[in-house]
Every structure is written in C-alpha cells, then in structure tokens.
Amino acid sequence: MGAIMKEALLHMLTENEGQFVSGQEISNKLNCSRTAIWKHISELRNNGYSIEAVQKRGYRLITSPDLVTAEEVSLYTGKGSFGKKIVYQPSVKSTQEIAYSLARDGAPEGSIVLADEQTGGRGRLGRAWQSPAGTGIWMSLILRPEIPLQKAPQLTLLIAVAASKAIEKVTGLEAAIKWPNDLLINGKKTAGILTELQAEADSIHSVIVGIGMNVNQESKHFSEEIAQIATSLAIEGGKTYKRAEVIGYLLQEIESLYHQYLQNGFGVIKLLWEARAFSLGKRITARSVTGSITGYAKGITDEGVLLLEDDTGRVHSIYSADIEIPSP
Amino acid sequence: MGAIMKEALLHMLTENEGQFVSGQEISNKLNCSRTAIWKHISELRNNGYSIEAVQKRGYRLITSPDLVTAEEVSLYTGKGSFGKKIVYQPSVKSTQEIAYSLARDGAPEGSIVLADEQTGGRGRLGRAWQSPAGTGIWMSLILRPEIPLQKAPQLTLLIAVAASKAIEKVTGLEAAIKWPNDLLINGKKTAGILTELQAEADSIHSVIVGIGMNVNQESKHFSEEIAQIATSLAIEGGKTYKRAEVIGYLLQEIESLYHQYLQNGFGVIKLLWEARAFSLGKRITARSVTGSITGYAKGITDEGVLLLEDDTGRVHSIYSADIEIPSP
Numbered sequence: 001m002g003a004i005m006k007e008a009l010l011h012m013l014t015e016n017e018g019q020f021v022s023g024q025e026i027s028n029k030l031n032c033s034r035t036a037i038w039k040h041i042s043e044l045r046n047n048g049y050s051i052e053a054v055q056k057r058g059y060r061l062i063t064s065p066d067l068v069t070a071e072e073v074s075l076y077t078g079k080g081s082f083g084k085k086i087v088y089q090p091s092v093k094s095t096q097e098i099a100y101s102l103a104r105d106g107a108p109e110g111s112i113v114l115a116d117e118q119t120g121g122r123g124r125l126g127r128a129w130q131s132p133a134g135t136g137i138w139m140s141l142i143l144r145p146e147i148p149l150q151k152a153p154q155l156t157l158l159i160a161v162a163a164s165k166a167i168e169k170v171t172g173l174e175a176a177i178k179w180p181n182d183l184l185i186n187g188k189k190t191a192g193i194l195t196e197l198q199a200e201a202d203s204i205h206s207v208i209v210g211i212g213m214n215v216n217q218e219s220k221h222f223s224e225e226i227a228q229i230a231t232s233l234a235i236e237g238g239k240t241y242k243r244a245e246v247i248g249y250l251l252q253e254i255e256s257l258y259h260q261y262l263q264n265g266f267g268v269i270k271l272l273w274e275a276r277a278f279s280l281g282k283r284i285t286a287r288s289v290t291g292s293i294t295g296y297a298k299g300i301t302d303e304g305v306l307l308l309e310d311d312t313g314r315v316h317s318i319y320s321a322d323i324e325i326p327s328p
Numbered sequence: 329m330g331a332i333m334k335e336a337l338l339h340m341l342t343e344n345e346g347q348f349v350s351g352q353e354i355s356n357k358l359n360c361s362r363t364a365i366w367k368h369i370s371e372l373r374n375n376g377y378s379i380e381a382v383q384k385r386g387y388r389l390i391t392s393p394d395l396v397t398a399e400e401v402s403l404y405t406g407k408g409s410f411g412k413k414i415v416y417q418p419s420v421k422s423t424q425e426i427a428y429s430l431a432r433d434g435a436p437e438g439s440i441v442l443a444d445e446q447t448g449g450r451g452r453l454g455r456a457w458q459s460p461a462g463t464g465i466w467m468s469l470i471l472r473p474e475i476p477l478q479k480a481p482q483l484t485l486l487i488a489v490a491a492s493k494a495i496e497k498v499t500g501l502e503a504a505i506k507w508p509n510d511l512l513i514n515g516k517k518t519a520g521i522l523t524e525l526q527a528e529a530d531s532i533h534s535v536i537v538g539i540g541m542n543v544n545q546e547s548k549h550f551s552e553e554i555a556q557i558a559t560s561l562a563i564e565g566g567k568t569y570k571r572a573e574v575i576g577y578l579l580q581e582i583e584s585l586y587h588q589y590l591q592n593g594f595g596v597i598k599l600l601w602e603a604r605a606f607s608l609g610k611r612i613t614a615r616s617v618t619g620s621i622t623g624y625a626k627g628i629t630d631e632g633v634l635l636l637e638d639d640t641g642r643v644h645s646i647y648s649a650d651i652e653i654p655s656p
Contacts, residue, residue, distance in 0.1 A: 124528060124530070124531075125528065125530075125531055146617075148481075148633075148647035148648065149477065149478075149480055149481060149647075150477075150478045150481065150631055150633070150647065152477055152527075152529060153476075153477060153478065153529045153530065155529070156529040156530075180529065180530060181529070194528065195528060195529035196526070196527065196528050196529075197526070197527055197528075197529075198524075198525070198526055199480075199524065199525055199527070200452060200453065200522065200523060200524050200525075201480060201481045201483070201484045201508065201509070201523035201524075201525075201632075202452070202453075202481065202484075202508060202647055202648035203452075203453055203648055289474070303478055304529075305476075305478070319476035319477075319478065319530055320476060320530035320531055
C-alpha cells in the first residue's frame, strides 16, 4: 500500500508541477495522515525529487530526477493498457529474461520490464547490447497477439515504426528505420528492437519485445569506434530527455499501432514502415552467415521479408541479414 | 559406466538374438569380468528381458520387453545422429517441458526425450493428450534448423510425412495426414504432432517436436466416445509392435527428410505431404476461435498454409483450425 500511496502523491505533485498542493488536500484525496504524507515526501526526496515544503501553503515539486522506476514511468503511460503493469529493477542481467518468466507465469499483454542498467543486455542474434546505468531505455514488453507464426516478424517492423514516431514526437528529429530492427538518427544507430517469442506452429504463446534506446549518452560515453556508428537522442537533439516521458510516448505509439494492426492487418504498418525506411531504393549489401548479396533494395513483402534485386535482375528474399550501404 | 556396459551387452545379445554369445566373448569385447557380466544380465532380466544362461555356451536373448528406455531404443536408432542422445524417464508430466530445458541448456540437435507415461501430456493449443503407460510413444525431439521463422510451420508437415512413412514401413498400413498435425489410419487418429519453438524474429533458437503415437492400445483401452475417433497401430494392424523399433523408424525417417529439406527446401516435402493428405480435394469445414469456413480444400502453400475455397469462389488462407469433413 505504501508504494501505491507514494505513486499517487507523486501523481498529484506532478499534475500541479510548480504549484503548491496543500497538505490538507493531499490528506483528503489519499485518505492518509499528515505524518504519512511527510514520510512519502522524504522518500521521494531520497529518490532525487526536489520538493519544496512551505508551511500553510503545502508541497511543490520543483524538479524530478531522470528515473525509470514504476512510479515515475506511470506518470506518462496515459490511458492505454500498455504499461499498466510495470516491473522495475535498478540493475538486471537482461530485461528479456525477466519478461520471459513473467509471461510464462501469465502476465497480461502490455506488461513491461524496465531496468536502469543491464549487465548482460542482448541484441539480435545473441549480440551484446551496451546498457549502462542512467542513460538509456532498456525495456521489455509482453505481447500476446492472436496472429499466425508466419506473421510474427511483422511485429518487429511495427515496433520500429512506433519507436520512430515516438522519437519524432519527443525530439522533433527524424528517425529512419534500417531493416529489420535498427533506428538511425542522422545515419547513426540510436535504438534497436529484439523480438523473441514462444509459440506452437499455429499459435503464439507470447512475444517479448526488447527495446534498447540510447537517450542521454554524451559523445564521451562512447568509445571512438562506437561513436562512428552510434548516437543518442541527447547528442542529436542537443539536450537531455526524461527517459520516463520517452517510455510513455513509446508505449502509447506501440499500443495504438498494435491495435490498428490487429484490426486492419499489416497494410498500414507496411506503408508507414516504407516511408521511414532508410535503405529502400538504395544499393545495399545484405550480409548473413550464408554469404552476402549486393543489390537494389526493392521493398518488403507482406510478411516483413526484404526484397533485394541483384545485378542480374534476380530478386532475393532476405529473411535475416545485416544491411550495409557499400561505399560508392 | 555401468549403464553403457549394460547397453553394450544388450546390443551384443540383440545382434545375436536367438543365438548364444559366450561369456568369454562378452568379457573380451566389453573388457569386463564375468562377475560384472552376470550383474548386468541380472539387471536386464529384472527389466523384463528373458535371457537364457547355459554353462559353456553362454547367454542367449529369448525375448525382450516392450520398453522405450535409452538402452532399448538405442538398438534401433541406426547410424544417424537423431537419437544419439536419449533422455528416458518412466513417468513425466510432459516430455516437451523436459526437452525445453535440455534445449535451453544447449542439448544438440537430434536429442530426444522419452517417457513410458505422461501424466500431463499436451496436444495442440494446450489440449490434453492421453499418454498411458506401456502403450504408446510419447517423445520430444530437439531441432535447431537454420530457417526463417516464417517457414517453421513447414516442420509440422515434414514430421507428419516422416511419421506416416514410418508407420507404413512398420505396419504396412496407410497413414493419412489430416492438416495440420494428425495421422489417421482408416479415418481414425493414431498420432499427433506438436511443434513448439523459441525464436527471435529472424532466427530460431530451438524447435521442440512432440510426437504422440498410439501403438499397442487395444479397443478396450479407449472409452466408447474416444474409440469412435481414435485407434492404435495394434488395433489396425492386428498385432502388437515394439515401440522402440517404431521410434527407430520414426527417427530415421525424420532425419532423412529433415536433411533433404534443409538442403533442397520444402518442394519435395510438399509433394509427399499432398500425396498423403487426407482432406485435400474434399469438402471440409475449418473451425477456429474466430468462426468456421466450409469449402473445398485446394492445397497448401509453400509455407504450409491450407487453402480453402468457399462457395463464392473466395480462397481463404487457413493458418490454424480444426478440420472436419461435414456429413453429406
């Protein structure tokens, strides 16, 4: 009950940010004693919230820290059902593993797992994903779509579109999608999406969508080598962003597109994806374990497969590869 | 080491079934004492093997019990790599769960889990699968195919073809395939296939193929209601079969088709499947959670999707459904 009260108190202060809320009003709304309020105010201050307390006027939230705790994120999740259940841990190996076991235990669609830091964050194909504390969004979202297995790869593209839209809303910057799962700002990687699932041949049990997004890293946080290919919202936007707010935008964009998709299919998502695609219409090289093909990126199929036309005019279906734009 | 010695001894006796193998020969080949041999013979007898021991002539295997233990099944797995690793337990909740955790721990492709009895056997879509002791094959096989997720449903069809071929080899009976995963003899269900997987959007971690097959049940084992729709190899063939031998045929057929598939794609499998399909070319009803469609079963696509033409001429792609043949 303490956590819910603290969250409700934070909501009241945030809704009236910069203005005083009287102890009496808080006490009435939350049905708790002045002493309990004071206890929660102290805790919030300990968590980094700067709260002014003035006798006879009440409490005023001055600044809030850049946290991704359940109570902070819940300020921004809006009216949808995504993010209604938030599991936060300061440091985890991987949010994906935690989401997996939540999903196995029956966690509802839209549940999310957040961490300030991942010590063993994973990207696509088992690659490591750097997830240092206090800088980015390391999130796993549980979906339970009633779609055929064959259509599951469409979800990666859907999430990429939603993430691109969220970045644009928050920063005003254009975030291009590099097939299948990278988001680029000014040609550099800002976010990646990892879609994992457990399924039968004709029914999906759960999809765990991992989203890693560089938000407040500065250039100096990246090694020289990584700085060539990676960036953050802060580097590109020239200012820092509240991660909880970005998460709120992300969840709202994902939920909205997801419901649209379940109702109307992949058509609209495909158009939105193609409009934001980085590599379409370009000469690219698709590199995979079985070799590499260079050609013209024609588009994607209704199942999210990349179509690549080589120099002989043959069109290849690319299911899994890394895309490179060859130097001219 | 004891288990391996016992298995090797059983192999020697089985290879020379009906003939005596001298204690000296066993002792030389297995590099063990006469006392050790006697100990293993006793154990085998305790397990139900009938072994004659005659002084100066040696040991002779008269009959072997219908077991699905690792040592018994290993007599029939042939030279392939499927079934090289066998995990056997007399009674389990579900062989699928055990295979899942083996796969997570890195078990190689072709590893199998066998049980004499399942207390919580599962079929497609979470349905219960009756798996009483001593009667059937309850097996899970680990595959690690490097194929796109979109193609994973093809594996169910591949396994169905392999199982149909194995049944024909063992019994001489025709086993028809009812889309997507049932095997029918004389119109009644004899086996089912459950394909489960863990994957990323563009890479499969592991596929766990569950195979349930009624082998030696007699009619009286089925309730009157079930007897209308279910049968066993023994009921249809008029004799009992050694389950371990059927497993051997199954694994060899699966491995052979699987390698063929990985090398040459789905084309051949599709032809084999269509030749054995029960419902193709018939008027059927496909019933799913979202409703039912009746029409003409035209065929399957390259991705294992069933094509159903309704009375208006519209062709529906059926990803998941139960197929019924309506009464005329």
